[in-house]
Amino acid sequence: MKSEKSNSFRIIDYLLILMMVLPIVVLITIKLLTNVPSDGINVSGARIYFEIPLPIQNLLITESQINSWMVMISITGLCLYLTHGIDVKARNKRQHLAEWIVEKTDNLVKGNMGEYFIAFSPFIGAILGLSAFSSLICLFGLYSPTSDINVVGGWAILTFILITYYKSKCGPWVYIKSFGDPVALLAPLNIISEVATPISMAFRHYGNVLSGSVISVLLAAGLQGLSSMVLGWLPGVLGDIPFLQIGIPAVLSIYFDVFSGCLQAFIFAMLTMLYVSGAFPMEEYFKRKKNKQTKAMSN
Amino acid sequence: MQTLDVISVNLWQILISLINLVLLFLIIKKFLYKPVRKVLKQRQDEIDNLYNEANTANASAQENMKLWDEKIKSAKSEADSIISDAAMKADLRKNDIISEAKQTAEGIIRQAENDAELERRKAEAEIKTEIVDVSAALAKKILEREININDHKEMIDSFVNNLGDEQ
Numbered sequence: 001m002k003s004e005k006s007n008s009f010r011i012i013d014y015l016l017i018l019m020m021v022l023p024i025v026v027l028i029t030i031k032l033l034t035n036v037p038s039d040g041i042n043v044s045g046a047r048i049y050f051e052i053p054l055p056i057q058n059l060l061i062t063e064s065q066i067n068s069w070m071v072m073i074s075i076t077g078l079c080l081y082l083t084h085g086i087d088v089k090a091r092n093k094r095q096h097l098a099e100w101i102v103e104k105t106d107n108l109v110k111g112n113m114g115e116y117f118i119a120f121s122p123f124i125g126a127i128l129g130l131s132a133f134s135s136l137i138c139l140f141g142l143y144s145p146t147s148d149i150n151v152v153g154g155w156a157i158l159t160f161i162l163i164t165y166y167k168s169k170c171g172p173w174v175y176i177k178s179f180g181d182p183v184a185l186l187a188p189l190n191i192i193s194e195v196a197t198p199i200s201m202a203f204r205h206y207g208n209v210l211s212g213s214v215i216s217v218l219l220a221a222g223l224q225g226l227s228s229m230v231l232g233w234l235p236g237v238l239g240d241i242p243f244l245q246i247g248i249p250a251v252l253s254i255y256f257d258v259f260s261g262c263l264q265a266f267i268f269a270m271l272t273m274l275y276v277s278g279a280f281p282m283e284e285y286f287k288r289k290k291n292k293q294t295k296a297m298s299n
Numbered sequence: 300m301q302t303l304d305v306i307s308v309n310l311w312q313i314l315i316s317l318i319n320l321v322l323l324f325l326i327i328k329k330f331l332y333k334p335v336r337k338v339l340k341q342r343q344d345e346i347d348n349l350y351n352e353a354n355t356a357n358a359s360a361q362e363n364m365k366l367w368d369e370k371i372k373s374a375k376s377e378a379d380s381i382i383s384d385a386a387m388k389a390d391l392r393k394n395d396i397i398s399e400a401k402q403t404a405e406g407i408i409r410q411a412e413n414d415a416e417l418e419r420r421k422a423e424a425e426i427k428t429e430i431v432d433v434s435a436a437l438a439k440k441i442l443e444r445e446i447n448i449n450d451h452k453e454m455i456d457s458f459v460n461n462l463g464d465e466q
Contacts, residue, residue, distance in 0.1 A: 043305060044302040044303070044304070044305065045302055045305050045307060047301070048302065048303060054311055056310060057309055057310050059309070059311035059312070060311075062312070064316075065315060065316075068319055069319070072323050076323075076330065079327055079330040079331040080330055083330060083331055083334040088338055088341045088342050095338075098331060098335050099335055099338075102335040122327045122328035122332045125332070126320060127320065129327065130319070145316075148312075149306055149307075150307075150308060150316060151312070151319075152316075153308070153313050154314065154320065155316065155320050157313060158320055158321065
């Protein structure tokens with residue numbers, strides 16, 4: 001089958017692979033070109049590329065925006081590559097992967113939210129992909145957009161909007177009444193917990209990723225100091241090489257960058273699913289729908 | 300180059316990231332989930348079709364098998380009846396032939412017996428006349444005198460007849 005592929009098919013394939021890889025390469029180049037070597041520990045937020053004046057607050061186009069757009073382009077390229085030449089009978093690896101992704105997210109959504117929310121599975125896939133890839137690009141030495149509170153905050157607010165939408169699906173009165181549950185006295189606490197949901201989600205994700213990178217920076221600096229203390233007696237240039245920095249940060253980076261990044265993406269997706277499906281009073285909604293239908297029938 | 304503080308909230312950035320997520324949701328839905336779902340559905344349809352075809356083929360095969368079983372059974376019984384018929388006919392025919400043969404044989408035997416009886420009678424009569432002639436000639440020679448043949452013939456005849464009877 002592979003030898004029968006036409007040339008145009010291959011060219012499109014290469015273009016799609018380029019679409020996946022090129023954004024990352026561009027980001028690395030920008031980073032290398034604008035990098036300011038700094039000594040010591042320097043923990044700071046995203047670098048600001050330029051500023052657009054807008055009402056209320058100026059829009060700052062920073063590393064996190066550029067990086068997330070590039071990640072989105074990469075993911076789009078990946079999707080196009082996986083589904084390029086998709087066929088009922090052709091069973092190649094990339095189609096397996098595409099089907100695996102779709103089926104896994106479908107099962108995840110079905111298992112956590114129920115059959116009614118099956119339309120959510122691309123959304124959950126988007127959260128998982130964007131969050132995981134945003135965290136993982138720090139493996140290339142790039143700034144993770146997920147360690148910017150604004151990026152994760154935007155996602156959390158979207159989740160909050162969805163929660164509120166599903167909570168008020170039975171009408172505003174049911175939504176307001178749900179705060180007085182189980183006792184009207186608890187209404188302030190309920191409102192606080194409602195508002196706390198997106199904030200806690202955003203801070204959990206952002207804090208985990210940021211703390212990972214902070215620990216990485218601290219560890220690198222610490223190992224440099226330790227190296228010069230322990231191995232400083234070596235003659236000549238050997239004494240200046242921080243030998244302890246070889247290997248150890250990489251091992252820890254597997255935990256802080258890869259594992260923590262994927263785990264946080266999964267937790268964020270999981271919480272989104274649970275909150276949204278928990279907010280929807282399904283029985284009440286279907287009861288009302290049925291009542292409406294019977295009323296319409298009797299009229 | 301300027302950097303943001305570690306925690307700095309910017310409404311427009313939040314809005315942009317919100318829109319980013321929605322955009323990526325739409326992209327993934329259009330470019331990954333839609334084609335994959337389509338293919339999965341097509342495959343499911345194909346599988347369903349194949350199963351249906353297989354089921355109908357199986358059912359028709361079962362029906363055919365039943366039909367042929369019945370046909371074979373009826374053919375067997377037909378063959379049995381044909382064989383038994385033929386055997387019966389053959390039996391009858393055999394008996395006929397045997398009895399016919401017996402009759403013919405009996406006829407032949409009777410004929411032969413009759414023929415033999417007639418032959419015997421004939422031979423007896425011939426022998427009688429011969430004996431009569433011989434004995435007359437003998438008596439003529441023995442007695443050597445004129446004898447009236449006619450006188451003695453009666454006596455000899457009766458003697459010879461008695462002789463034949465005594466045999």
